[in-house]
Amino acid sequence: MLRFALRRLLQMIPTVIAVSLLIFVIFSIVPGSIASSMIADGRGTNDPKLVERIKQEFGLDQPVHVRFGNYAWSLAQFDLGTSFRTRQPVSSMIGERLWPTLKLAFAAMCVAIVIGLPLGFIAALKPGSLLDSLTMIGAISGLSLPQFWLGLLVMYLFALTLGWLPSFGYGDGGLRNLILPALTLGVAPLALLARTTRAAVLEVMNADFIRTARSKGMNSFRLVKWHVVRNALVLVITTLGLQFGSMMGQAVVVEKLFSWPGLGSLLIDSVGLRDIPVVQGSILVLVLCFLLVNTLVDVLYAVIDPRISHG
Amino acid sequence: MDSAPEPLLRVEDLSVHFPVQGGVFNRRRKMLRAVNNVSLTLNKGECLSIVGESGCGKSTLALSIVGLQAPTSGSIHFEGRPITGKAQPSRIERARMAQIVFQDPYASLNPRQTVFTSLAAPLRLHGIGNGEVESRVEEMMRLVGLKPDQAKRFPHEFSGGQRQRIGIARALILNPKVVVLDEPVSALDVSIRAQIINLLLELKERLRLSYIMISHDLSVVEHMSDRVAVMYFGQIVETGRWESIFANPMHPYTRRLLGAIPDPFAELSGKKLIDEAQAPRPPSGYDYHPQQFDRQDVYSAPQPSQLVAIAGDHCVRLAPVA
Amino acid sequence: MNGALLEVEDLRIDIGSGESRHNAVENISFSIDRGETFGLVGESGCGKSITALATIGLLRRPLAISGGSIRFKGQDLRSLSAREMRKLRGNRIAMIFQEPMTALNPLSPVGRQIAEMFVLHQGASWHEAERKAVEALASVQVPAPDQRVKNYPHQMSGGMRQRVMIAIALACNPDLLIADEPTTALDVTVQAEILKLMQELCDARGTAVLMISHDLGVIAKMCRRVGVMYAGHMAEERAVADLFRTPAHPYTRGLLGSLPRLGSRGAHGRKRLQEIEGVVPSIAAFPAGCRFEPRCERATAICASTQPGQTDLGNNGFVRCFHHG
Amino acid sequence: MGLRFNLVIGGVLCTLIIGAAVLAPWLANYNPIMDADLMNAELPPDAQFWFGTDAQGRDVFTRILYGAQVSLTVGIGSQLINTTIGLIFGISAGYFGGWWDDLVNGLTNLMLSIPSLIFALAIMAILGPGLVSLLIALGLTNWSWTCRIARSSTLSLKSQGYVQAAKTLGYGDGRIMATQILPNLIGPVLVIATLGMGDAILAEAALSYLGLGIRPPQPSWGNMLTDARELIVIAPWAAIFPGIAIFLTVLGLNLLGDGLRDWLDPQMRTRRA
Amino acid sequence: EEPRSGGVINFVAPYGSSFSSLDIHASAQVQDEFWAKAIHRSLYDWDANESKPVLELATDVSVSDDRLTYTYKLRQDAYFHDGKQMTADDIIYTYTRIMDPAKAYPAAQYISNIKGATEYNEGKAKEISGLKKIDDFTLEITLSDPIDPGYQFMPNYTAIYPVGAAEKEGFFTNPVGLGPYKFAEYVPGSRLSVVKNDKYYDTGKPYADKVNIMIMGDASARDVAFRNKEVDVSVLGPAQYVAYKSDPELANNIMEVAEVYTRHVGFSPDFKPFQDKRVRQAINYAIDSDLIIKRLAKDKAYRASGWLPVSSPAYDKDAKPYPYDPEKAKALLAEAGYPDGFEFELTATQNESWGLTIVEAIIPMLDKVGIKVKAKPVESSVLSEAVPGGDFQAYMWSQESGPDSLTALRCFHSKTPQASCNYTKFNNPDYDKLIEAARQAATDDEKNDLLRKANNLLQEEAPVWFFNYNKAVMAYQPWLHGVQPNSQEMAIQSYEKLWVDDTVPAR
């Protein structure tokens, strides 16, 4: 199992290299620069000398291939470079932001799992029932909402109208501030998970070995516990991992909306201000998170499904 | 007995090995030896049957013959001309040499094409004009016992037996010399089988076809074949004329196979095809080979052995005793 | 105790509901005595499996029993509650399925899947059940059973898996074993081994078997009596020897004639096989009268309009045909 | 939930939206851009302005109708690009295998590992806001699912009798891919594309929110929503109607996609992007 | 009412969703001024009520006759948060650091007017010659130009650090300054908290014990938070302005200020039609600016009657803006040879006050006189690259037009390069003369008079469409007092003057 995990970890390397190359290329041709972002809101005047000096300081006056060389070389040493804007090491800036993002993502995932999984299960065990129909209508609806719109709605509802929860921000890092953004971010994966689970359970329920189990004289409870759960999980777990990726992307919107101090808002700010090293670093870290989670999922998969680890 | 006529198809020392999946970081690639040094000949107008247990490489061999599977080593000659390796003819050319009929009548027809399209497209591909195409399709439909106007339909509108007829029609539409039949009746209902078997035999006579038939149903094999080759783990262990194989099976595997057939009439009359107590002894200096195989062994090379002629062209794979 | 172990009478199974309701199986009657092996043959889709599933109470939507009775040891199974039925199932009536590949849970070691039977029906602890599972595996002649119990299904060959299925089915010494094409997916040589094993085990335990197959050879080898099904009807039910010697139903006769017989080419030269023209009707388009009528060479007007009743042929056999003989 | 339900409701919703988009010039009473009368700004819904007016005094109903054109263009256009790329890569990779397959596989994994919204964001940053950029950005980001499905289906189709037969009959590889494999992929690919259209419309809204959407004054539901977001207290209709329009459209597409999937292949239920 | 000490203020930083770093010299974002204003002090400060720079860290200044040398008497009661007393060395250290040749600190633009600063920055000198320490509390600064140093040394970006601080480990995670509040905690991307500095030199201040500066870029989220009483202030956009004004609960606590930004559409001199003054004027006539201000900006702006904003000392109260007169516009266009109009591309950002929202409104208006406008939306950092680079036909922007009027109008001097701030490459000899004269003017009145004339000339020449000067609006909770009308940037408040009464909710 350890070998398997290691192998999967090693397989991440080419993807990471390719991603870093891709984002370097993209952001080396993006218009605008850190210098121009400084006067973007019309404050102050453009100081061409300052622009020159900034370019010099950050090596932006060098040709692309030299810059790429430097970038690749520092990456190889696990150095994400220095922020144009703050002159801090990118890694430390990301370090500060990573935990809130992960917290948010995992909280959203928890929302999705804790609600979506059982809902999908129940719906599948009583296909065609009212609960099933409601769950599925709800799930499809959940997948059809623009996220920032939903965020605004919950904000108005839970914070403004009901006054139960703070509407924004990180607070002291506690649960109260986490709930609304996590809910907003979690709705789509929740809906998807409920659907996937339902489909997976239905598929398993139709499998031949379930018929075998029934022929043993098992009641439904044991049938589900002994034979359905694990098999359905195998089918669900992949969705979970992939969902994590698109959630990392959606986090950008949700973090911005809720002023959540995560990697997503750092990324958006940095794109706007053309703080390229931070942009590159943030994307790389997001991708890395995604890959790690999916590696974890693969390992989990292998733990649950002996066919993978033995094969 | 001097210069034997060149057989229609000659398979020589053919091996097909499959690399077993290994990742980018897993350099150690195992080889699954699906077919090992198989040599066969098929004469004109003959039906050669290949029998053997599941996974022994029958289909792989068949696919190599029709050019769907590149051999790892060895060669195949058609009318004396090599059709593997460098001298390989183009697909178009090859299409007129050998065609194949598949086991599963449901998967063997494109569900999105009408039967007419399935039959006509290859004709057009081979440069046959429109007018002729239609008459050829019509003729072929009749030949396999279907009504020509049924050609307008889609495969799902046909029963399994009818689909198999269409599959046969498609295989024959280019007038190939050799037809490979990969378990042509095993997926069919019992009451339909006889129709297809009769049809195949009829067509063979009428069109002077040569068959290579793969089957695990020995009663069908006996009924249809001229010669039989028994395959076991990628190798041919016994081959000969059908009379000789069914009357005097030599190799332990052949005997086991024959002994295992549940034949209703034999079953009821208490007659046994094989007297297992009376296994014929191999000629001196040889032993049967291979006797026992482990599933793992498909990855390693078999021990040295050879096909030894017992009587006429009845050969058995034997290993020299050390 | 007298009377048959299993008596199925006029069983009727419908498929779908409302508009799209069709009859799948009708007028199925047969009985199995204790320790007897009863065979059911017929082509694919004729209703063998659903008959078997109905017997063990596992029909699921859209299929449902719509008539007739199934009596097991004199008790009408249709009147039992779900709970009572579960007690019987696996314990007194067990079943083996066709596909050994998919009939076992791929994520559970085979030992556990056998052990479940002891936990379910004998109230054994898991520990005890696992121990018994080793014995059960040994009884189906799996070598090194104490190692094999830990294996997952994908680590076993088809034959081995089918042995595991047999071990599960026979774990609680059931009175009736339903074997739905237990060897169709296997090689002939493996099939012979499995059939032999089944025969030995059932004989030793006095287990009655309902053997389903489309292979007449298997039926002839295993069974004393056989029912021939065609398109949801029982065409003919006979002692095996009678059936092969004097097939009564035109379908049975056609079937036997269409089989190439081993050795006959050697003796008589190659003869053209007898054909049954046409194809099996689809479930939505069963003929109103005799279901074999469209393909039958002896068919007359009455065949098209009226369903033939059972004609007794003696020796506990019957045929459903106006023109049998 | 019955298969009918999904298909019917989804189909009705989608037909309505397409109808709205196509018939916009006839259904709308105003010009979506030029009929801006600031004197009429932020009027609540009434007989004249069915959905009220926005901050510019433009008829929200009119703009939603024209916005449907943009949303559908974004949805359909980006999916056309996605599907084409996905099919070309997926079929060829599955069919030829070998190093090309490895390469395509690597590329798909790469695309999957970058959250698509972020990738689209990056492309939009290069190209600048606008419909064409949006089509490119969304068209380049989500083809990996199509590619995966196409590849795996091709792998299984490749060994089907009729594809093999086509080879023995002398068909060239290109012809086989085009006539034997492609037609059999249409179903699943259509499903993915339908679901993808919904995702693209949502992505347009998200990108608009991040300031990288459609060029105003051209109305798109995303930029209408973004613009009206701050009006929600004083002119909620300007935000509510575009929100509902997005919701219903995406819902319709999702239902349709689901319905199609169930209808085409019950086995596909667990696979979902 | 007597200011009350104690309590916690929840302030907002509404201009983005993060701070750059805790090194204010390295920043150019207003967003960073929110915390810098709490922690740091610069040599001068802005007097919001008087609208002019005043001495902050010095008690007295004397000016040489050539108006180049300023001698500051520094205050002796200023202590850094770490207890060190502020001396002339700290200021010299700070200004030298800002000019660091190895770094490109944005703040350098304010310091570069000191004599020798540029040489030092380019590595040609070992120190800045214009900075001279007379004694610990006397500092002499020599400028290279006779300009008002108040504007130069006032920005928060030129905050004074203690000597050697920036080289010390941990300074930028725990910054030390002279301000009324001490750094307490920073949650990147979310909040920065400061606590009262008991040793602040302005005795009795600050009042509140703690200030939390919440980073809240999203206006609607801010709105919810404000209504939810989670934050004490909120900067309002036009829509919210209307909503708050009409809400009896909120209407009483709104502070409005004329800020020093001029929103305009600049015309490229390289685009043929715009070379004709009549075309530029026609556009000014063709747009109903008042209507836009009223309906779109919701009166959250002042109609522009030239370049200099309302709060500018040189603002001409009698100047009339271009009236809305489409007929005249058409006539002018016809005169200029464009009777059928023409088409141009207008580069603008997403901004609701000076971006696409406005562009959307002028498209139909210009359409009526035959001018077709194609909007070209860009990100703000792209706009600010395109405009100085001359890569536009027309652009819409908001440009700082104060607080120093001379600096603002010098942007239209022909010698000012386009890359700097003469984005429309304005070139008018009469105008240049007026500016030169204003530079040399002896008194403020004389200077303002000249600037007024220049401003009016600019209006006549119409290098831009004069849209509006923004009105900043800040809502504050009823318990918050001491909010100042800071025309330079409304949201940047002197925290030490803010206090909360006892109705503040518990925090």
Ligand SMILES: Nc1ncnc2c1ncn2[C@@H]1O[C@H](COP(=O)(O)OP(=O)(O)OP(=O)(O)O)[C@@H](O)[C@H]1O
């Ligand atoms: N493309 C392939 N890649 C890897 N292994 C293959 C491939 N094709 C066949 N094999 C393996 O080669 C062996 C022989 O396969 P083949 O299909 O020829 O058997 P067969 O005799 O036709 O069996 P059956 O009677 O079940 O059809 C099997 O173990 C099979 O798994």
Ligand SMILES: Nc1ncnc2c1ncn2[C@@H]1O[C@H](COP(=O)(O)OP(=O)(O)OP(=O)(O)O)[C@@H](O)[C@H]1O
């Ligand atoms: N779950 C189901 N849903 C719909 N139709 C079914 C279902 N199960 C069986 N049927 C139909 O009922 C009929 C009888 O099926 P059954 O499985 O009993 O046939 P069989 O005789 O066992 O065939 P085979 O030899 O192929 O196993 C068939 O026509 C089949 O299509």
Ligand SMILES: [Mg+2]
């Ligand atoms: Mg095969």
Ligand SMILES: [Mg+2]
């Ligand atoms: Mg069956």
